[in-house]
Amino acid sequence: xSDNQALHNHPDAGLLxxxxxxxxxxxxxxxxxxxxxxxxRCRDIVFLAQQAQPEQLNQVxxxxxRPRIRLWLTLASAACAAVLLAVVSHAxxxxxxxxxxxxxxxxxxxPSAPAPAIPVxxxxxxxxxxxxxxxxxxxxxxxxxxxxxxxxSTGIVSATYSSPVSAQFTAESAPPASLAAPPPPExxxxxxxxxxxxxxEKAAQQQVEAGRLMPSAAEADTASAEPGQAPVHGAAPPPSxxxxxxxxxxxxxAPRAPANFVPASRVQIQxxxxxxxxxxxxxxxxxAGRHWRSLxxxxxxxxxxITALPQTANQSAATSAPSxxxxxxxxxxxxxxxxxxxxxxxxxxxxx
Amino acid sequence: xxxxxxxxxxPPVPSELLRDLADLWQQSAAPALGLAQEDFSRLxxxxxxxxxxGCPQPDAPLPSVxxxxxxxxxxxIDDLALAHACADGSEPAWExxxxxxxxxxxxxxxxxxxxxxxxxxxADSLYAELFGLREKDGLRQSPLRTYHGRGSxxxxxxxxxxxxxxxxxxxxxxxxxxEEAAEPAAAPDLPPExxxxxxxxxxQIRSIVERELARLDxxxxxxxxxxxxxxxxxxxxxxLHAVHAxxxxxxxxxxxxxxxxxxxxxxxxxxxxxxxxxxxxGLDVRDLDIPVRKILQISAAPAFSPAETIxxxxxxxxx
Numbered sequence: 062x063s064d065n066q067a068l069h070n071h072p073d074a075g076l077l078x079x080x081x082x083x084x085x086x087x088x089x090x091x092x093x094x095x096x097x098x099x100x101x102r103c104r105d106i107v108f109l110a111q112q113a114q115p116e117q118l119n120q121v122x123x124x125x126x127r128p129r130i131r132l133w134l135t136l137a138s139a140a141c142a143a144v145l146l147a148v149v150s151h152a153x154x155x156x157x158x159x160x161x162x163x164x165x166x167x168x169x170x171x172p173s174a175p176a177p178a179i180p181v182x183x184x185x186x187x188x189x190x191x192x193x194x195x196x197x198x199x200x201x202x203x204x205x206x207x208x209x210x211x212x213x214s215t216g217i218v219s220a221t222y223s224s225p226v227s228a229q230f231t232a233e234s235a236p237p238a239s240l241a242a243p244p245p246p247e248x249x250x251x252x253x254x255x256x257x258x259x260x261x262e263k264a265a266q267q268q269v270e271a272g273r274l275m276p277s278a279a280e281a282d283t284a285s286a287e288p289g290q291a292p293v294h295g296a297a298p299p300p301s302x303x304x305x306x307x308x309x310x311x312x313x314x315a316p317r318a319p320a321n322f323v324p325a326s327r328v329q330i331q332x333x334x335x336x337x338x339x340x341x342x343x344x345x346x347x348x349a350g351r352h353w354r355s356l357x358x359x360x361x362x363x364x365x366x367i368t369a370l371p372q373t374a375n376q377s378a379a380t381s382a383p384s385x386x387x388x389x390x391x392x393x394x395x396x397x398x399x400x401x402x403x404x405x406x407x408x409x410x411x412x413x
Numbered sequence: 414x415x416x417x418x419x420x421x422x423x424p425p426v427p428s429e430l431l432r433d434l435a436d437l438w439q440q441s442a443a444p445a446l447g448l449a450q451e452d453f454s455r456l457x458x459x460x461x462x463x464x465x466x467g468c469p470q471p472d473a474p475l476p477s478v479x480x481x482x483x484x485x486x487x488x489x490i491d492d493l494a495l496a497h498a499c500a501d502g503s504e505p506a507w508e509x510x511x512x513x514x515x516x517x518x519x520x521x522x523x524x525x526x527x528x529x530x531x532x533x534x535x536a537d538s539l540y541a542e543l544f545g546l547r548e549k550d551g552l553r554q555s556p557l558r559t560y561h562g563r564g565s566x567x568x569x570x571x572x573x574x575x576x577x578x579x580x581x582x583x584x585x586x587x588x589x590x591x592e593e594a595a596e597p598a599a600a601p602d603l604p605p606e607x608x609x610x611x612x613x614x615x616x617q618i619r620s621i622v623e624r625e626l627a628r629l630d631x632x633x634x635x636x637x638x639x640x641x642x643x644x645x646x647x648x649x650x651x652x653l654h655a656v657h658a659x660x661x662x663x664x665x666x667x668x669x670x671x672x673x674x675x676x677x678x679x680x681x682x683x684x685x686x687x688x689x690x691x692x693x694x695g696l697d698v699r700d701l702d703i704p705v706r707k708i709l710q711i712s713a714a715p716a717f718s719p720a721e722t723i724x725x726x727x728x729x730x731x732x
Contacts, residue, residue: 074572075560075561075562075564075572078564078565078568078569078571081564082564082565084487084563084564086468086469088470089467090632091630094631094632094634094635095631097638098631098634098638099634099638101642101643105579105583105643106572106575106576107575108639108649109525109575109579110571110575111649111653112649113522113524113571114567114568114571
C-alpha cells in the first residue's frame with residue numbers, strides 16, 4: 062500500500078466502480094462523493110475508468126437530456142396546443158352559427174313594443190317612437206333580426222345590418238347603404254359589427270374587381286321612389302358619386318339563391334320581386350331573381366303569404382304592375398307596403 | 414428453530430435470508446461454475462456484512478431482513494460467481510472469463526494507457542495476477558477475490574486497470590504531491606490593495622469561504638473539484654453522473670451563483686463594505702490565496718474506515 066493509501070484509506074476498486082455505475086446506496090454514495098471531493102487520486106481513477114468503457118456506454122447518458130421529461134414536455138405542449146385550437150375553433154364556430162335571439166325578435170317585432178325594432182309607421186297613439194318627419198318614411202331599425210331564429214333553409218340568411226347575423230352572409234347580402242337604416246342601435250357585440258363591416262368592404266371590393274358591380278340599389282330606389290318620397294335613408298343627403306361607389310361596394314350582390322330555392326310565394330312590384338321561402342322569411346330580388354337578399358319582415362313569426370294589393374285609385378290604370386303588397390303573418394295579422402317592401406304598415410292602419 | 418448458525422459463529426442468519434441466499438445461488442451461474450451453495454451463501458453474507466447491507470454508518474442498526482435481501486439481490490451475482498470461480502481455478506470459469514472479458518480488458522487498457530505497448534504491459538500484468546499464479550496457505554492469490562459484486566465485473570476490471578495506471582504513473586512520472594498542489598499562488602498582477610490578504614477581515618473571509626464550501630453537498634463539492642481543479646469536461650462529468658452535459662452546466666452555474674451569494678453575504682456580515690466585497694468576488698477563486706483544494710479535503714467527510722479498504726494481498730493486488 063502506498064503512503065498515500067496509508068494516509069487516506071482509499072476506497073477499493075469495487076466501490077469506485079460501483080460509484081461510477083451508480084450501484085451504491087444513497088448514504089454510501091454521499092460518503093464516497095465526499096472522499097472523492099478531497100482525493101485527486103481517486104478522482105483520477107474514477108474518471109479514467111469511466112473513459113475506458115466502450116463509447117456506446119458513454120453515449121447512453123449523453124444521448125438526450127432526460128428523454129422522458131422531454132417527451133412529457135413535448136406531449137404536454139402538443140396537448141395544450143390541441144386544446145387551445147379546439148377552444149378557438151369551437152368559439153369561432155359558435156360565433157358563426159350563432160342564432161338570432163328570439164328576445165330581440167320579439168322586442169323588435171311586437172307591434173306594441175315601446176321602441177320597435179322595425180320602425181314601421183304604426184298607429185301613432187300606440188307607438189312611442191317619434192313619428193318620422195313628414196315625407197319621410199319611417200326608418201328601418203338597424204338591428205333587424207331575421208324572422209326565424211335560424212338561417213333560412215334556402216341558405217340565404219337574413220342580411221340584417223346588425224348583430225346576430227352570420228358574418229359570412231353579411232358581406233354578401235348587406236343592404237345598400239342608402240337603404241340602410243339610420244345608425245343602428247347599440248349592437249350587442251360590437252366586434253362582430255366591425256368584422257362584418259370589414260368583410261362587407263372586402264366582398265364589395267372583390268365584386269368590383271370582378272366587374273360584377275350591380276347598379277346600386279340606392280340608385281334604383283332613388284329612381285323608383287314615389288314622388289315626394291325620399292329614399293328610406295331620407296335624412297342623408299343625396300349620395301355623391303363617391304358615396305354611391307361606397308354604397309356599391311357595400312351592396313355586394315347577395316349570394317345567388319341555391320339551386321333548390323323555390324319561393325313559396327312571390328310577387329313582383331315594379332322591378333322588384335318579393336318572395337317568401339318555405340320558412341316564411343321575406344326576400345327581395347332587384348335583378349329578376351338572379352340575386353336575392355333578405356328583407357326584414359314585420360311579422361313576429363313566419364309569414365304565410367305575400368300578395369299584390371289591388372291597384373288603388375291613385376295609380377294609373379295603365380300601370381299593370383302593382384305597387385303595394387300585402388304580407389300575411391302566421392300569427393294572424395297582415396301588413397302592407399307601398400314601397401316595395403322597404404317599410405310596412407299594419408293593414409288595419411294602411412291607407413287605401 | 415428457524416435460523417442457523419454459520420460455521421464461523423457469526424450472528425444467526427434468519428431463515429428468510431437463508432432462503433433468499435439459496436434462491437440467489439440457484440439463479441446465478443454458480444451451479445454451472447462449480448460453486449457450492451454453502452460457499453456462495455457464505456460469500457454473499459460476508460459481502461453484506463462488510464458493507465453493512467448498504468448502510469455505511471457504523472453506529473446505525475443493521476437494515477431489516479427485507480432490506481438485506483434487497484441489498485443482496487442487487488449484487489451482480491453472475492459476475493460474482495464467475496470471479497470467485499476463476500479465483501478458485503475453475504477451468505470452465507476461466508473459459509467463460511476469457512470469452513467475456515479478455516478483449517474488453519485489453520481495449521480498456523489501451524484507452525487508459527493511450528499506447529499499444531503500455532496498454533499491453535498494463536493488461537498482461539493484471540491478467541497474470543488475476544489468474545492467481547501465487548498461492549498462500551494453499552489458496553490462490555487473485556485480485557478476483559476482492560471483487561464483491563457491487564458493480565459489474567467489467568467496470569471493476571476497468572477500475573483496477575485505472576488504479577494501477579494512476580498509481581504507477583503518479584509515482585514515476587512528474588507529478589506534484591498532493592500537499593504541494595493544494596496551495597495555489599496568488600495572482601501576481603493584482604494590485605496589493607485588492608488582494609483579500611490586504612483586508613483586515615482576511616481571516617474572517619477565509620473562514621467564510623471554508624464554511625460555505627463545507628456546507629456544500631458532497632456531490633457538489635465533487636463537481637467543483639472535478640471541474641475546476643481537475644479540468645474535467647462537462648461531457649466527462651455528465652458521463653459520470655449519468656445526465657446530460659447541459660444538466661451539469663446548469664448545476665455548476667447554480668453552484669457558482671449560490672456560492673457567490675453566500676460568500677458575499679458573509680463578507681458583508683463581517684463588515685466588509687459592498688464595494689470591496691464586490692471587488693473580491695470579481696477575483697478568480699484560483700487566483701486567491703485560499704487553499705480551496707485543501708479546504709475541500711478538510712471539509713470532506715473522514716476518509717474511509719479501514720474496514721472498507723482492502724489490504725494489499727500478497728504484495729501485489731493493491732486494489
